[in-house]
Amino acid sequence: MPGxxxxxxxxxxxxxxxxxxxxxxxxxxARPVVFAALRWLQAKPKPRQRIQFSEWLLLxxxxxxxxxLALFLxxxxxxxxxxQTPYIAVMPGLDPKAxxxxxxxxxxxxxxxxxxTETSAPKAPTDFASLIRQLDADLPKGVKLTVVVPxxxxxxxxxxxxxxxxxxxxxxxxxxxxxxxxxxxxxxLSIRAAPDQPGARYFRAVATAWERDATIAAPTDALxxxxxxxxxxxxxxxxxxxxNWVKTGGTILLSKDVQxxxxxxxxxxxxDDVGAPLIEGAYLGKGRWLxxxxxxxxxxxxxxxxxxxxxxxxxxxxxxxxxxRVAARDYAPLSGRAAFAQAATELQPWxxxxxxxxxxxxxxxxxxxxxRAAP
Amino acid sequence: MTFDPIPPDVRHRLKGLRLTARRASGxxxxxxxxxxxxxAGLEFAQYRAYEPGDELRQIDWKLYGRSxxxxxxxxxxxxxxxxxxxxxxxxxxxxxxxxxADYSRLDAAKAMAACIAELALRQGDRFGLxxxxxxxxxxxxxxxxxxxxxxLRLELYGLKPAGEFPSAPALAPVxxxxxxxxxxxxxxxxxxxxCIALMERLSAASRxxxxxxxxxxxxxxxxxxGGYRFEDPESCTELLGDGKALRADxxxxxxxxxxxxEARLTASGIRHTHHWLDEVVDAxxxxxxxxxx
Numbered sequence: 312m313p314g315x316x317x318x319x320x321x322x323x324x325x326x327x328x329x330x331x332x333x334x335x336x337x338x339x340x341a342r343p344v345v346f347a348a349l350r351w352l353q354a355k356p357k358p359r360q361r362i363q364f365s366e367w368l369l370l371x372x373x374x375x376x377x378x379x380l381a382l383f384l385x386x387x388x389x390x391x392x393x394x395q396t397p398y399i400a401v402m403p404g405l406d407p408k409a410x411x412x413x414x415x416x417x418x419x420x421x422x423x424x425x426x427x428t429e430t431s432a433p434k435a436p437t438d439f440a441s442l443i444r445q446l447d448a449d450l451p452k453g454v455k456l457t458v459v460v461p462x463x464x465x466x467x468x469x470x471x472x473x474x475x476x477x478x479x480x481x482x483x484x485x486x487x488x489x490x491x492x493x494x495x496x497x498x499x500l501s502i503r504a505a506p507d508q509p510g511a512r513y514f515r516a517v518a519t520a521w522e523r524d525a526t527i528a529a530p531t532d533a534l535x536x537x538x539x540x541x542x543x544x545x546x547x548x549x550x551x552x553x554x555n556w557v558k559t560g561g562t563i564l565l566s567k568d569v570q571x572x573x574x575x576x577x578x579x580x581x582x583d584d585v586g587a588p589l590i591e592g593a594y595l596g597k598g599r600w601l602x603x604x605x606x607x608x609x610x611x612x613x614x615x616x617x618x619x620x621x622x623x624x625x626x627x628x629x630x631x632x633x634x635x636r637v638a639a640r641d642y643a644p645l646s647g648r649a650a651f652a653q654a655a656t657e658l659q660p661w662x663x664x665x666x667x668x669x670x671x672x673x674x675x676x677x678x679x680x681x682x683r684a685a686p
Numbered sequence: 687m688t689f690d691p692i693p694p695d696v697r698h699r700l701k702g703l704r705l706t707a708r709r710a711s712g713x714x715x716x717x718x719x720x721x722x723x724x725x726a727g728l729e730f731a732q733y734r735a736y737e738p739g740d741e742l743r744q745i746d747w748k749l750y751g752r753s754x755x756x757x758x759x760x761x762x763x764x765x766x767x768x769x770x771x772x773x774x775x776x777x778x779x780x781x782x783x784x785x786x787a788d789y790s791r792l793d794a795a796k797a798m799a800a801c802i803a804e805l806a807l808r809q810g811d812r813f814g815l816x817x818x819x820x821x822x823x824x825x826x827x828x829x830x831x832x833x834x835x836x837x838l839r840l841e842l843y844g845l846k847p848a849g850e851f852p853s854a855p856a857l858a859p860v861x862x863x864x865x866x867x868x869x870x871x872x873x874x875x876x877x878x879x880x881c882i883a884l885m886e887r888l889s890a891a892s893r894x895x896x897x898x899x900x901x902x903x904x905x906x907x908x909x910x911x912g913g914y915r916f917e918d919p920e921s922c923t924e925l926l927g928d929g930k931a932l933r934a935d936x937x938x939x940x941x942x943x944x945x946x947x948e949a950r951l952t953a954s955g956i957r958h959t960h961h962w963l964d965e966v967v968d969a970x971x972x973x974x975x976x977x978x979x
Contacts, residue, residue, distance in 0.1 A: 341915040341926050347778030347877055348905050349918040351939040352932055354925050 312390040314655070320384030323377070330373035334364045372673045376666060383662045388655035397455040400425070400446055402439065403432040405459055405485050413457075421446075421458065435487050440468040443644065447474040448651040460639045461485035467637040472644035475651065480643040493632040497625045498562070500525040501535040504544040510566060510607025513615050514542050520621035537561050537598075540628050543569055544607070558596025562628060565602040572600075580627055583614060590627065601627060689843045691797040692804065696968045703968070703975055705805045707767050707869045707894055733757040767811040768828045770864050771799045771838075773845065774874030774881060775819040777919040780847030781875075783903050783963055791900045795873040796842045797967040798898060802871055803838050805971075807831070815841050816860060818874075818881075821849040825859050828868075850920045851878035860884065864893055871896045876947060878920075886954045897951060897958040898970045905940065906962060908933045 315321070346352070364370050400421040401407045407428040411418050419425040421442055422433040436442055443458060450456060457479040465487040472478075500518045502525060504511040511527055518525030526535070530545045534556045541561060543553065546568040554572070557563050565571060574593035580601060581590040589612065592601035605611040614620050692700075736745060736756035746759040773795050782790040799815065806813035807830065814828030815838050826834075826841050857880075864870060870888055874881050876899040889895040904910075910929025917924050944960075951958045959973040 341913040343915045343917055344784065344910070345781045345919055346904070346916040347781050347875060347918060347920065348936075348940060349916055349921070349923060349925060350877075351943055352916055352925055352927065352936050353939070354927055 312392070313658075314388050314390055316386035316388055318385055320386065321381050323381035323384050326381070327374050327377045330370055330377065331364075334366060334370045366676075369673065369676045372669060372676060376669045376673060379662055379666050379669065383659060383666065387658040387662070389658055390653065390655045393451045393453075393653075395451075395454055397457065398446070398450055399457040399459065400443070401428060401459040402461060402485075402487065403435045404487060405461060405483055407459075409483070411459070416457070421460075435465075437466050437490070438468075439464065439466060440470075440472055443472055443478075444474070447476065447478075447648075450476075451653050452476075452650045455479070457481060458644075459483060460642075461487055462639050463487065464637050464639050464642055465490050466635045467642055469633055471642065473648050474644045474646055475648045477646045478644045480639070482639045490635060495629045495631060497521040497523055498538060498540040498628055499523045499535075500542055501539045502527045502542040502544065503530045503532070504542070505530065505546065508544040508566065508607070510544050511542075513607060513620075514564075517621045517624055521625060534561075540564060545569065554595070557598040557600060560597040562598055563600045564628075565600055567603050567606050569602065571602055581623060589614065592627075689839055691793070691800040691839070691842060693797070693967070696797070696801065696966060697804070699968050700801055700804055700971075703805055703971055705767070705769060705802070705809060705811065705869070706975055707867075731760045733759060767806075767809075768865065768868040769802065769806045769811050769813040770816060770828065770868055770870045771802050771813065772816045772818060772860070772870060772872045772874075773799055773842075774851065774872070774878075775817045775845050775847055776851045776878065777847050777849055778875055778877055779900070780919060781902055785903075786964075789963065790847065791875060791902060791963060792845065792847045794900055794961060794963055794967055795898075796845065798873055798961065798970065799842060800839065801968055801971055803835055805975075807835050813838070814863070816863070817841065817845050818852055818857075819847075819849045820852045820856065823852055823856055823859060825863060827863065847919075851880045854880065854883075857884060860888075864888065866892045867894070869894050869896070871898065873898045873900060875900050882947065882950065885951070885956055889954045889956050895954075895956045896974055897956050898961055898974070899947075899958065900961045901963065903962055903964040908936055 394417075397413055397416040399407075399411055399413065399416045399418045401411070401418060402421050407418050407420075418428045420428060420430075420433055421439055422436050423442070425442075425446070426433055439460075446456060452475070454476075456474075456476060459481045460483075462482055462484060463486050500514050500523065502511050502514050504527060515525045515527070530543070530550070534552065535541065537556075537560050541553070541556070541563040543549065543563055544566045546566075548570045549557075549563075549565075549572075553563065571593075572595060574595065577591055577593040579588040579590070580592045581588075583589050588604045590601050590603055592599055603612065607615065609616050614623070733746065733749065734757065736758050740758050744758045744760075746757050749755075749757045749759075773792075775792060779792040779795060780790045782788070782793075803813050803815075810830060812828035812830045813834065815824075815826040817824045824841060824845075826837055828834075870885075870893050872881070872885055872895065874897070876882060876897070885895050885897055908929070910933070912929055913926070914929055915924055915926050948958065957974060959970045961967070961970040
């Protein structure tokens with residue numbers, strides 16, 4: 312179905328008056344001819360006025376060229392014919408024949424590139440929610456979408472699906488293969504401590520408990536890679552280089568006497584047994600900082616000596632994987648999102664080619680010696 | 687490459703053609719043309735009574751034997767002829783048809799002049815050329831022979847249409863050179879009154895004048911369709927007009943003007959014909975000299 316993206320461009324059609332006028336004026340232009348028997352020629356007081364165009368072919372070519380130009384500026388598009396057949400997406404691993412009752416529907420696997428169920432089942436997608444959103448965006452408005460899923464879904468997003476249409480969410484018995492459990496490893500520690508700071512040894516002990524390395528260096532030393540947690544035990548403001556390191560994705564653990572940037576998102580991350588804050592932290596750029604609210608001494612922080620101090624610190628420094636298993640009936644998509652506009656075929660390149668050809672023809676017609684000489 | 691204005695097919699046809707004059711002087715030697723003057727010759731004219739002073743050998747003694755009177759036998763003298771070719775080289779002669787833009791009236795006139803010279807050369811007549819233009823009037827005195835023909839060709843080769851028809855004072859050489867009884871062939875478009883007047887005066891002064899009026903095919907057909915700017919090359923006046931609208935009026939007026947001119951020429955005893963630019967150049971010569979043959 313053809314359409315125009317910028318119908319105002321058709322105003323260019325007014326320019327077709329130009330070749331018409333040119334060809335009329337060229338007609339009026341009298342050709343000179345030597346004529347010695349002039350005295351027997353008598354000028355007519357009112358020469359016959361006829362609207363007559365010269366060079367019809369050339370005029371037509373020029374008109375066509377201008378019309379095409381107007382069309383070009385109006386940005387024509389060709390909308391693809393809408394396929395209204397219902398669409399059924401089946402999660403790989405399920406039996407499509409058992410799940411599908413509609414014969415006319417298109418049945419595809421819910422996998423990357425949506426292969427037809429005629430082919431063998433592909434691997435289960437790791438990100439099926441994204442695929443469902445893609446399907447919703449790709450299908451034209453009004454096409455019925457049915458998604459066949461097992462009772463338990465693996466790899467779900469944290470956000471519940473919100474689509475532009477009401478999806479028939481058909482739950483059949485079955486299960487998806489569980490994702491590999493993710494083992495979260497604690498980071499290595501790189502300790503920057505002033506010589507008078509006694510706290511460094513606790514972090515060395517923590518690293519030993521984690522079975523990770525801990526390096527100790529002076530505050531002026533080069534910064535470690537981003538997967539290493541930096542432990543900063545040096546009083547005073549953070550150097551700019553360290554702030555930038557944090558902002559680009561680093562994690563830093565600070566002692567109480569380090570001045571930290573003011574942040575709105577500052578929260579208490581760890582409270583002791585009586586509820587007093589022990590470690591607070593905030594995000595800074597892509598990275599984050601954590602800071603002890605008390606001095607690093609067992610008198611002030613008795614938890615330093617506790618056996619579960621490395622575990623607590625590990626939980627703070629590593630982010631556990633997000634839960635991704637969900638019961639299918641609880642994950643049924645909601646509707647309400649605005650429908651996506653369907654992509655249309657641009658006709659402008661073809662028009663440009665056509666115009667170039669026409670222009671060549673026009674030049675050839677206008678300049679070739681084939682043009683008839685005046686009689 | 688030598689300049690030869692006569693096309694080969696025309697040259698071939700010229701063999702059947704002969705220049706004839708209605709009156710020849712007979713005063714200057716023996717030639718091919720019949721003259722009014724009586725004298726020694728092959729063609730018997732008349733007997734007349736002997737007068738003192740006649741040569742004795744002219745007396746017809748046989749007639750004396752029969753009649754016992756002296757009679758002198760007279761014959762027509764056949765005389766040579768001086769042929770003058772007058773070519774109008776004014777700017778209007780440069781007009782050509784659009785369909786054949788490189789062939790002007792003057793080119794046709796040159797070809798006709800060369801044909802006449804060829805005929806005269808073959809008959810042993812003397813021929814000369816006068817080209818008329820107010821930019822310069824060139825005269826080649828009549829003579830005979832191949833050399834004269836080449837001289838004529840040279841004159842024709844350098845002839846370019848320019849200017850207007852010369853005024854009466856400038857025409858003095860024409861009167862000085864052309865003698866009575868000479869054959870004068872004028873090739874012109876005849877649009878200049880001065881040209882017609884010159885021919886009338888020449889004819890009245892007992893020169894035999896022939897006139898070939900050259901027209902372009904456009905003047906006959908007027909095939910113009912659409913807007914044109916008609917320019918007169920001599921007066922440099924212009925006329926803007928639509929070809930179709932002008933056509934009928936022009937053809938009527940032009941035909942009337944031709945008829946008037948023909949009547950004038952006939953009244954002055956000038957033999958005349960016309961030449962269309964799209965016909966062969968010897969056609970007017972056949973009309974003039976082909977006669978009943």
